[in-house]
Amino acid sequence: MSEQNQQAVARYRNNFLKEVEDRVEDGEWVKMCMQCGVCAGSCPFGPHWEHSPQKIFMMIRAGKREEVLASDSMWMCTSCYNCIVRCPRKLPITHIMHGLAHYAHRLGMAPKGQPTREIARLFWNNLAKTGRVNELKFSLAMYFKDGFVQGIKNLLAMQGIGMGLMKARRLNPMEILGGHKCKDKDGIHKMIAKAREIEERKQGYAS
Amino acid sequence: MSPSIATNQTILVVGGGIGGMTAALEAAECGKQVILVERNATLGGRTARMNRYFPKMCHPTCGLEINLRRLKGNRNVRVMTMAEVSSVTGRRGDYTIILKLTPRYVNTNCTACGDCAAAVEAEISNPYEYGLSKTRVAYLPHTMAYPMHYVLDPSIIGTADAGKAKAACKYDAIDLDMQAETVELKAGAIVWATGWKPYDAAKIQPYGYDRFANVITSLEFERLADPHGPTGGKLLRPSDGKEAKNIAFIQCAGSRDENHLRHCSRICCMASLKQTHYVREACGESGKSTIYYIDIRVIDRLEDFYRKVQQDPTVSFVKSKVAKIVEDKDGNPVLHGVDTEGYHRYATTHDLVVLAVGMEPETNGIKLPDDLLLDSSGFIEGSHDEGMFGAGAATSPLDVNRSVQSATAAALRAIQVVHKTAAAEGGRP
Numbered sequence: 001m002s003e004q005n006q007q008a009v010a011r012y013r014n015n016f017l018k019e020v021e022d023r024v025e026d027g028e029w030v031k032m033c034m035q036c037g038v039c040a041g042s043c044p045f046g047p048h049w050e051h052s053p054q055k056i057f058m059m060i061r062a063g064k065r066e067e068v069l070a071s072d073s074m075w076m077c078t079s080c081y082n083c084i085v086r087c088p089r090k091l092p093i094t095h096i097m098h099g100l101a102h103y104a105h106r107l108g109m110a111p112k113g114q115p116t117r118e119i120a121r122l123f124w125n126n127l128a129k130t131g132r133v134n135e136l137k138f139s140l141a142m143y144f145k146d147g148f149v150q151g152i153k154n155l156l157a158m159q160g161i162g163m164g165l166m167k168a169r170r171l172n173p174m175e176i177l178g179g180h181k182c183k184d185k186d187g188i189h190k191m192i193a194k195a196r197e198i199e200e201r202k203q204g205y206a207s
Numbered sequence: 208m209s210p211s212i213a214t215n216q217t218i219l220v221v222g223g224g225i226g227g228m229t230a231a232l233e234a235a236e237c238g239k240q241v242i243l244v245e246r247n248a249t250l251g252g253r254t255a256r257m258n259r260y261f262p263k264m265c266h267p268t269c270g271l272e273i274n275l276r277r278l279k280g281n282r283n284v285r286v287m288t289m290a291e292v293s294s295v296t297g298r299r300g301d302y303t304i305i306l307k308l309t310p311r312y313v314n315t316n317c318t319a320c321g322d323c324a325a326a327v328e329a330e331i332s333n334p335y336e337y338g339l340s341k342t343r344v345a346y347l348p349h350t351m352a353y354p355m356h357y358v359l360d361p362s363i364i365g366t367a368d369a370g371k372a373k374a375a376c377k378y379d380a381i382d383l384d385m386q387a388e389t390v391e392l393k394a395g396a397i398v399w400a401t402g403w404k405p406y407d408a409a410k411i412q413p414y415g416y417d418r419f420a421n422v423i424t425s426l427e428f429e430r431l432a433d434p435h436g437p438t439g440g441k442l443l444r445p446s447d448g449k450e451a452k453n454i455a456f457i458q459c460a461g462s463r464d465e466n467h468l469r470h471c472s473r474i475c476c477m478a479s480l481k482q483t484h485y486v487r488e489a490c491g492e493s494g495k496s497t498i499y500y501i502d503i504r505v506i507d508r509l510e511d512f513y514r515k516v517q518q519d520p521t522v523s524f525v526k527s528k529v530a531k532i533v534e535d536k537d538g539n540p541v542l543h544g545v546d547t548e549g550y551h552r553y554a555t556t557h558d559l560v561v562l563a564v565g566m567e568p569e570t571n572g573i574k575l576p577d578d579l580l581l582d583s584s585g586f587i588e589g590s591h592d593e594g595m596f597g598a599g600a601a602t603s604p605l606d607v608n609r610s611v612q613s614a615t616a617a618a619l620r621a622i623q624v625v626h627k628t629a630a631a632e633g634g635r636p
Contacts, residue, residue: 036459036501040545040552041530042413047552055550086413088464088528 002108009065011204016065023203025099029091033057039083039093049076053083053093056100069109074101075117118145128192131182136175213242215301216629218621219394220244221292222569224252225607226599226614227400228274233618234398235283239625242392244290244306249352250275252402254607256335256349256426258433261481261606262512270607271351278353288354293389295397295576299594300628302394310385312359317380319347319355326375327368331360333437337427339445340437345372350435356380396594396624398617399579399587403566403600406461406468413531414460414562420446421540422532422560425456425478432485442489444559446538451559452490455542456482457529458500462565470584472604475563476504480516482561487521496522497557499529499542525553532560566604596620 001009012019020027033054040052051059051073059068074097083093101117104110110117119142126138143158144151155162165171182188213219216239220231223245231243249255257267278284289309297303313323323345333342335349344360345368357380363369364383373381408416408424416422421444423431434440444451456479462472480503483496503524505513516522527546535541540560545552568585575581579595580588587597598617599610 034463034501035547036528037545037547038528038530040550041527041543046545052545052550054545054547086466086530088459088466090465 005107005109008107014063016063016068017061019065020060020100020103024096024103026092026095027099029096030057030060032089032091034089036088038086038088039091042082042086044080044082045076045078049073053097056097066109068100069104069107070111071104072111072114074098074104075111075114075120077101128188130179131185131188132180134175134179136171136173137179213240213392213394215393215395216240216625216632217242217392217394218396218398218618218625219302219304219392220398220400220598222252222400222402222599222601223247223250223286223288224400224402224599224610225254225270225274226402226601226610227252227398228278229611229614230398230400230598230618230621231284232274232277232281233615234622235281236277237618237622239283239622241284242394243284243286244292245286245288246291247348248288248311248356248358249348249354250278250286250288251349251351251353253426255351256337256429258429258436258485259481260608261477262509264481264484267607268351275351275353286354290390295578295595298578299590299592299624300395300631302397302594304392304394304397306390306392308388308390310361310387311356312361312364312381312383312385313357314380314382314385315354315356316378317356317376318378319352319357320377321347321357322375322377323357323359323372323381326371327363328371329363329366329368331362336430336437337424339427339430344368359383395628396596396621398596398598398614398621399570399575399601400598400614400617401587401601402569403604404569404571406472406565406567408460408562408564410467411461411562414457414529414560415532415534415540416562419532419534419538419540419560420444421451421534421538421558422562424460424562424564425475425482426564428482428485428561432482432489440489442486442559449558450490452486452493453495453556453558454486454497455529455540455555455557455560456496456498456563457542457560458498458503458563459528460562460564463501468565468567468584470565470604471504472565473504473506474604474606475565476500477509477512477606479561479563480505480513483516483519483522487519490521492521494521497525497555498522499525499527499544501526501528527553566600568601570601594624 020030037054040054051071077097079094081094087093122141127133143154218234218239218241220227220243223243228250231241235241251271254267289311290306293307294305295302324343327343327345329344330341331344332338333340344363345357347357369383405424405426430436431438431442442451461467479498486494486496525546526548527544529542530544532540532542539556541554541556543554571585578590578592582588586603587601589596596617598614602613
């Protein structure tokens with residue numbers, strides 16, 4: 001269990017709803033859910049994930065901390081915003097789901113190897129390094145995330161598209177050598193560090 | 208402009224539904240002078256279009272008949288139909304009201320014999336039946352109409368039908384030269400019994416009320432179940448006229464929804480529970496009613512009615528707000544959603560879907576006097592000068608029983624106002 005996680009458990013004991021309200025972005029909306037089920041029924045990914053938003057909100061209220069934070073549901077959200085538009089109580093459901101995903105990730109409780117989480121992680125690391133997304137390195141990182149052999153297979157499968165992109169000058173093979181970056185790379189790093197510091201203060205990680 | 212026909216000790220009641228009739232009669236029976244104005248051609252309002260009342264399952268005609276009898280026996284009430292308030296000025300104890308009168312093209316000679324209707328050919332969508340059937344351009348609004356006079360639809364003017372109707376009338380009751388008029392009158396107090404209207408179901412896009420023939424509103428279902436209605440009381444679905452046996456009721460269609468009506472319309476749960484009785488009466492054990500709900504909200508002693516419906520094996524309850532409706536190739540509506548008791552995903556086919564639509568104030572979209580106080584949904588709370596009052600469903604979503612209570616209370620407040628006016632003027636109240 002991560003240190004942050006231990007702290008959170010000690011601080012909120014059995015009140016997981018309070019923890020979500022304090023620490024998850026838009027978490028204070030969770031108690032407004034009236035369990036009508038429109039979000040669950042409207043979600044295009046509905047049948048493919050473990051817990052619908054409606055169910056996640058009820059689980060939060062029931063204090064099912066482990067199950068909620070380890071759920072893959074928040075990571076399946078494609079941000080189509082159907083649920084927000086339809087919610088009769090105007091809960092910002094998409095945002096709450098992303099907030100929960102982020103919180104679970106910070107506590108180290110998000111499901112390991114969950115593909116969309118893995119993509120999000122690779123994308124962020126790629127972006128935060130130089131302030132610009134290096135598409136070539138990002139694609140390669142994605143192809144090889146399940147091992148070398150699978151990586152080669154993925155490369156061969158995507159060969160045609162890669163060549164096409166290069167011909168259309170949408171993909172520069174020289175990007176593999178460092179690649180382009182923003183003018184003030186250090187400035188970006190400082191901004192990210194500062195944002196993180198503000199977030200920690202606001203959401204009480206520091207104390 | 209016609210001369211004033213009332214004084215500032217008169218009470219004006221706006222709206223001739225069950226609430227307005229009650230407020231007018233209660234005040235009149237206390238000896239007050241009352242003017243009752245109604246926008247439509249007949250009194251009775253939405254109550255007259257119901258099949259049955261809950262919880263006793265009696266017929267609205269009964270309550271209407273009692274009120275009409277009271278009305279006929281009372282000289283203090285003057286009823287004006289096809290009259291709409293266009294402006295109110297002044298203050299408590301001294302209001303000036305401008306009324307706009309729409310021509311009926313039929314005068315009081317009419318005996319309701321029906322010869323004019325038999326003579327004309329053109330048809331219009333029947334407003335009394337919520338457009339479920341057609342009626343001739345010369346028509347009696349309904350069998351309990353008051354006044355018991357025919358009406359000519361304005362579209363008849365200038366057509367051959369107008370002449371035919373006039374020629375057919377043996378009593379010289381048809382007057383094609385009637386014009387719209389404006390009338391000014393005085394009143395000391397005003398009771399707004401303007402009632403409610405169903406929320407426009409087509410705005411609830413995922414339910415497809417405007418796309419699927421077999422998705423109807425609870426009000427249309429009342430008409431289907433009425434023996435005097437367009438199907439003679441048979442529950443025939445609109446798409447193919449097949450008898451509907453497996454019927455879904457969707458609660459909170461528009462109510463309790465920040466995207467539609469914020470408030471709980473309060474009566475729709477009882478309305479759907481009542482309508483399961485219609486299904487049982489029409490189909491017996493072979494009928495099937497399914498109520499999709501968020502919570503069943505039946506108030507105080509109406510709970511007994513709910514308990515009885517729960518014991519009916521032909522009625523089932525699904526705790527879920529339906530997410531969307533699609534239509535299968537046979538025109539059957541298929542309901543999609545997830546239930547809250549177990550989070551099961553369902554796709555259930557029914558013959559007919561009844562949307563328990565919410566109630567919104569009839570006055571939404573109409574400019575009311577600035578002095579009136581409205582709540583966030585548009586329901587009337589009163590007025591700054593305390594000379595105008597809401598009554599019945601104009602004040603909040605109410606059933607008939609509670610509308611009548613509210614109207615009686617409003618009548619008492621209006622009587623107090625005209626008493627004070629009279630005292631201030633030095634006259635006897």
